[in-house]
Amino acid sequence: MTDPEKHPATLAAQALGHIDAATGALIPPLHTATTYQRDPDNQYRRGRSYGRADNPTVDHAQALLNALDGGQRCLLFASGMAAATTVFQALAPGDHVVAPQVMYWGLRHWLLSFARPWGLEVELVDATDLAALSAAIRPGRTKLVWIETPANPTWGITDVAAAARLAHEAGARLAVDGTAATPVLTRPLALGADLVMHSATKYLNGHGDVVAGALVTARADDLWARITALRHDAGAILGPFEAWLLLRGLRTLYLRVERASTSARFIAEHLQGHPQVAHVLYPGLPDHPGHAIAARQMQGGFGGMLSIRVKGGEAAAIATAAHVKIWQRATSLGGVESLIEHRASIEGPDTPVPADLLRLSVGIEHAEDLLADLTRALDRSG
Numbered sequence: 001m002t003d004p005e006k007h008p009a010t011l012a013a014q015a016l017g018h019i020d021a022a023t024g025a026l027i028p029p030l031h032t033a034t035t036y037q038r039d040p041d042n043q044y045r046r047g048r049s050y051g052r053a054d055n056p057t058v059d060h061a062q063a064l065l066n067a068l069d070g071g072q073r074c075l076l077f078a079s080g081m082a083a084a085t086t087v088f089q090a091l092a093p094g095d096h097v098v099a100p101q102v103m104y105w106g107l108r109h110w111l112l113s114f115a116r117p118w119g120l121e122v123e124l125v126d127a128t129d130l131a132a133l134s135a136a137i138r139p140g141r142t143k144l145v146w147i148e149t150p151a152n153p154t155w156g157i158t159d160v161a162a163a164a165r166l167a168h169e170a171g172a173r174l175a176v177d178g179t180a181a182t183p184v185l186t187r188p189l190a191l192g193a194d195l196v197m198h199s200a201t202k203y204l205n206g207h208g209d210v211v212a213g214a215l216v217t218a219r220a221d222d223l224w225a226r227i228t229a230l231r232h233d234a235g236a237i238l239g240p241f242e243a244w245l246l247l248r249g250l251r252t253l254y255l256r257v258e259r260a261s262t263s264a265r266f267i268a269e270h271l272q273g274h275p276q277v278a279h280v281l282y283p284g285l286p287d288h289p290g291h292a293i294a295a296r297q298m299q300g301g302f303g304g305m306l307s308i309r310v311k312g313g314e315a316a317a318i319a320t321a322a323h324v325k326i327w328q329r330a331t332s333l334g335g336v337e338s339l340i341e342h343r344a345s346i347e348g349p350d351t352p353v354p355a356d357l358l359r360l361s362v363g364i365e366h367a368e369d370l371l372a373d374l375t376r377a378l379d380r381s382g
């Protein structure tokens with residue numbers, strides 16, 4: 001279904017240009033069937049038997065995401081967490097894995113509270129520091145290096161190509177959580193990564209009405225076979241309606257990410273001068289420690305996510321979030337509506353996130369409205 005001649009933005013806008021063969025409809029039908037007819041001689045020649053194995057609507061969304069990330073295969077899951085945890089569960093007890101100290105907290109929590117007791121040897125490291133990453137990887141022992149770039153919620157940057165080299169030299173695979181960057185801004189497989197994971201709940205769907213996850217692989221190898229079997233056997237599949245909504249959301253992915261990136265940069269630049277702001281964390285700012293790498297590996301922008309550290313500590317940060325009128329106080333990210341969140345409150349006492357940090361997910365509203373609203377709230381919290 002993929003046409004290498006077309007820009008991914010064109011593939012996304014047209015959902016791969018699919019026209020329904022039966023009706024000529026431009027919008028793909030929603031296939032809800034859980035079971036399929038057998039041939040009289042007991043075969044399944046039409047290729048489908050049961051909804052936990054596959055579904056035409058899910059296949060369509062997978063084919064599109066696979067094309068956007070330049071992969072060999074894509075699988076959709078019931079959530080980003082289902083996608084991520086399936087990768088780790090496809091390893092074997094006793095395997096050594098390296099993951100970032102600062103990453104999506106839910107996955108870090110799962111690694112420490114479930115994967116470790118299950119038998120994975122989980123080592124957390126500052127993945128923005130290649131020397132530290134290299135020191136943590138054990139040649140012949142490490143099976144997987146997991147990175148997230150930009151990393152939630154401080155937006156540290158890891159050099160994907162360098163991390164892939166380090167992992168491969170040691171006989172390990174590199175998996176990248178590309179949720180914040182999306183395939184619009186970074187295509188980790190082209191930089192040498194073996195797997196990309198997305199919480200499709202965020203930018204890919206983009207409208208705050210679907211929970212979904214995706215894995216895209218560079219190769220249909222033995223690990224991918226285990227991941228595919230695990231999704232089928234354990235049943236962490238995406239429902240067809242969610243896949244259909246995701247296909248619709250993906251049509252505007254490029255527009256939304258471009259708009260969010262432009263607005264986030266505008267807001268980051270302006271907040272730098274605000275007297276109540278101690279620090280703006282955004283990879284698009286030249287003083288961000290990962291800026292040079294981000295400028296190299298992110299194309300067309302630095303993303304719609306930034307964080308600010310508010311002078312006056314936790315109380316001032318929470319007061320700022322209380323005073324906004326346009327931003328919504330809510331968790332999650334990557335939707336059309338801008339969201340503001342005090343991350344330390346949600347992550348709990350073990351969080352490495354500073355107590356004065358507010359995470360901002362920039363949506364598609366007018367950037368000047370967003371900046372004015374935040375500036376007013378910051379003024380009032382001082």
Ligand SMILES: Cc1ncc(COP(=O)(O)O)c(C=O)c1O
Binds near residue numbers: 080107152177213332
């Ligand atoms: C970077 C990142 N990865 C993974 C996840 C998990 O995704 P989901 O909530 O779809 O399970 C999230 C959710 O916030 C996230 O922000």
